[in-house]
Amino acid sequence: MTVALMWEARAAQGRGVELLEWARRQELAPAPSRRETFRAPEDRVLVVTWWDAAYDAELPELPEPPEDLARRAVHRWRFEQV
Template identity: 50%
Template sequence: MTLAAMWEARAADGRAAELTAWVHATALPALRGAAGLERTEVLGAPGGRVLLVTWWEGAPVAVADPPADLVARPVHRWEFTSQHVE
């Protein structure tokens, strides 16, 4: 069973680039080599939102919270089970 784990943070005003850099420098390296990790993708959205989606075969590994000064609110996390792929 494939699970998608979504991690979404909203950057503090003017800090979206720093938050994205933190994801690339800290969050992604912490996941590399984790058992069951199939794929990762980092996305950006208006309003300074940064989304990290990871796909897992089995239980996902939790992504850490970024430094508090980089975010405007607590990180949101969701897990989904794959239902259909084309």
């Protein structure tokens, strides 16, 4: 089964580039089978990771960014491929 984890954060005012770079530097161990990073208006950063695992498997996730980089708490979602 393939599980996708989505991590989405909104940067503090004017700090979108810094949040994007911070997210790119975060390593996961073990590494996912695939990882993609996106950005959107209003300084949003989205990271999607794909895993060959059961839906309820314990998987490493990106942490919360430093408080001064984020406007709010991170939103997280988990999906299974159908």
